[in-house]
Amino acid sequence: xxxxxxxxxxxxxxxxxxxxxxxxxxxxxxxxxxxxxxxxxxxxxxxxxxxxxxxxxxxxxxxxxxxxxxxxxxxxxxxxxxxxxxxxxxxxxxxxxxxxxxxxxxxxxxxxxxxxxxxxxxxxxxxxxxxxxxxxxxxxxxxxxxxxxxxxxxxxxxxxxxxxxxxxxxxxxxxxxxxxxxxxxxxxxxxxxxxxxxxxxxxxxxxxxxxxxxxx
Amino acid sequence: xxxxxxxxxxxxxxxxxxxxxxxxxxxxxxxxxxxxxxxxxxxxxxxxxxxxxxxxxxxxxxxxxxxxxxxxxxxxxxxxxxxxxxxxxxxxxxxxxxxxxxxxxxxxxxxxxxxxxxxxxxxxxxxxxxxxxxxxxxxxxxxxxxxxxxxxxxxxxxxxxxxxxxxxxxxxxxxxxxxxxxxxxxxxxxxxxxxxxxxxxxxxxxxxxxxxxxxx
DNA sequence: CGGGTGATATTTGTATACAATAATCACGCC
DNA sequence: GGCGTGATTATTGTATACAAATATCACCCG
Numbered sequence: 257x258x259x260x261x262x263x264x265x266x267x268x269x270x271x272x273x274x275x276x277x278x279x280x281x282x283x284x285x286x287x288x289x290x291x292x293x294x295x296x297x298x299x300x301x302x303x304x305x306x307x308x309x310x311x312x313x314x315x316x317x318x319x320x321x322x323x324x325x326x327x328x329x330x331x332x333x334x335x336x337x338x339x340x341x342x343x344x345x346x347x348x349x350x351x352x353x354x355x356x357x358x359x360x361x362x363x364x365x366x367x368x369x370x371x372x373x374x375x376x377x378x379x380x381x382x383x384x385x386x387x388x389x390x391x392x393x394x395x396x397x398x399x400x401x402x403x404x405x406x407x408x409x410x411x412x413x414x415x416x417x418x419x420x421x422x423x424x425x426x427x428x429x430x431x432x433x434x435x436x437x438x439x440x441x442x443x444x445x446x447x448x449x450x451x452x453x454x455x456x457x458x459x460x461x462x463x464x465x466x467x468x469x470x471x472x
Numbered sequence: 473x474x475x476x477x478x479x480x481x482x483x484x485x486x487x488x489x490x491x492x493x494x495x496x497x498x499x500x501x502x503x504x505x506x507x508x509x510x511x512x513x514x515x516x517x518x519x520x521x522x523x524x525x526x527x528x529x530x531x532x533x534x535x536x537x538x539x540x541x542x543x544x545x546x547x548x549x550x551x552x553x554x555x556x557x558x559x560x561x562x563x564x565x566x567x568x569x570x571x572x573x574x575x576x577x578x579x580x581x582x583x584x585x586x587x588x589x590x591x592x593x594x595x596x597x598x599x600x601x602x603x604x605x606x607x608x609x610x611x612x613x614x615x616x617x618x619x620x621x622x623x624x625x626x627x628x629x630x631x632x633x634x635x636x637x638x639x640x641x642x643x644x645x646x647x648x649x650x651x652x653x654x655x656x657x658x659x660x661x662x663x664x665x666x667x668x669x670x671x672x673x674x675x676x677x678x679x680x681x682x683x684x685x686x687x688x
Numbered sequence: 689c690g691g692g693t694g695a696t697a698t699t700t701g702t703a704t705a706c707a708a709t710a711a712t713c714a715c716g717c718c
Numbered sequence: 719g720g721c722g723t724g725a726t727t728a729t730t731g732t733a734t735a736c737a738a739a740t741a742t743c744a745c746c747c748g
Contacts, residue, residue, distance in 0.1 A: 258738095260702065260703095261701080286729080294703090296704090297701080300517075301520070304520055318474075318709090319711090332614050332616060339559060398548050404620055474731055475731085476732065511734070513734090517731095534739085535699070
C-alpha cells in the first residue's frame with residue numbers, strides 16, 4: 257500500500273485498538289482523516305480494509321461504526337481459524353523444507369527467550385508467536401488460505417493488547433510449538449493437525465477465561 | 473454499494489468474464505473508467521473488490537492485470553470451498569428450521585424443472601444451484617464463513633459461463649441436493665457433511681474434465 | 689553493437705470541491 | 719402533547735485536477 261493510505265490504515269487501527277473510541281461509536285471519514293493526517297481519499301481505502309477485517313462496520317445507511325463483537329462472533333472466529341489453520345498445519349507438514357523447519361525452531365527459541373525471564377516480555381512473545389504461525393501458513397502454500405487466515409489471526413490477537421497471559425499459558429504455547437515442530441520433522445500431517453487443533457482450542461479457552469466473564 | 477461504484481464493479485466483472493480481455497492483460501484505471509462510464513474514483517473501489525476476489529491482480533509496481541489462474545489455483549479454491557462448505561452443511565443440519573427446509577426443497581424443484589426438459593436451461597439451473605448453496609450457507613449462521621465462501625463460490629462458477637455440463641452432471645447434482653435435504657431433515661450433521669463433500673468433489677472433477685485438458 | 693542514463697510518457701495516488709443522500713431538528717397541525 | 723412534514727445539517731459518494739511514482743524509449747558512451 258501506498259504511503260498515505262497505509263498510514264491511515266495503521267493510525268486508525270491503532271486508534272481503535274487503543275480503545276480511544278468504544279465499540280459501537282460512530283466515526284466519520286472526516287474525523288478519521290484528521291486523526292491520520294491525510295485526506296479522505298486514502299482514508300476510504302483504509303476504511304475498506306478495516307471493514308474487511310471487521311474492525312469497522314457500516315450502518316445500513318453507510319455510516320461507519322466501531323465494530324462491537326459479541327461472544328458468538330469471537331467463538332465463530334476461533335472455530336474458523338481452527339479449521340483453517342489445522343488444514344494449514346497438515347499441508348505444511350508435507351511441504352516444510354529443512355531450512356524452513358530450522359527457522360521455525362529459531363523462532364520458537366526467540367519465543368522462549370521472551371518468556372523465560374523473571375517478567376515475561378509479552379510483546380516479544382506475541383511477535384514471535386505471530387511469526388511462528390505465519391511461517392506455517394506460508395509453508396502451506398495456499399495463498400487464499402493465507403489471505404483468509406490473516407484476517408482471523410490478526411484480529412483477536414491484537415484486540416486485547418493489554419490482555420493478561422498467565423506464565424503457564426505462555427509456557428504451554430512454547431511446548432505446543434515444540435510438538436508441532438516434532439510433527440513437521442516427522443512429516444506426519446495428522447499429528448501436526450491434531451497438535452494445532454489442541455493448541456488453538458486451548459488458546460480459545462484461555463482467551464475466554466481471561467476476557468470473557470468480566471464483560472466483553 | 474453505491475450506484476457508480478456498483479455499476480463499475482458489475483461492468484468490469486462482466487467485461488473480464490466475457491473474455492474481452494485475456495488473462496495477463498494490463499488494464500488501466502482510466503480504461504476501466506471508460507468501460508464503466510464513471511470516473512476513476514468509483515472504479516478504484518470496484519477494483520479493490522475485484523482484487524479481493526482475485527479476478528484482478530497487481531504487479532509489484534501497482535499496475536493492474538487480469539488474473540491468470542493456474543490449475544493449482546483452481547484446485548486450491550475447490551479444496552478450500554469443500555472444507556468450508558462441508559462445515560456449513562454440518563452447522564446447517566443443526567439449525568435449519570422446517571420453513572427453511574421447505575424452501576430448500578422448493579429451490580431444488582425449480583432446479584429440476586430447469587433440467588428435466590429436452591434442452592436443459594443451464595442458466596436457470598445455475599441460478600437455482602446458487603440459491604440452494606446460498607441457503608445452506610445462510611442457515612449455518614456464521615457471517616464470516618459466509619463472507620469467505622462467497623468469494624470461493626462465485627469465482628469459478630462464473631469463470632466459464634459457456635461451460636458444458638453434461639445432462640448427467642445436472643441430474644446428479646439434483647440427486648445430491650435431494651440427499652442433502654434428507655440429511656437435513658434427519659438432523660444428521662455428519663451425513664450432511666459427507667454428502668456435501670462428495671457433491672463438491674464430483675463438481676471439481678466434472679469441472680476439470682470439461683475445462684482442464686483443452687486449455688487453461 | 690550493447691548497456692546504461694536521462695528525458696518523456698503512462699499510470700497510480702492524493703487532495704479538494706461539489707453532488708447526492710440520509711439523519712436531525714423545528715415547526716405546525718391535529 | 720404527539721406526530722407527521724419540511725428545512726437544515728451532517729455524512730458519504732463522485733468527479734476532477736494535480737502530484738508522485740514507474741515504465742518506456744531514445745540517445746550517448748564504451
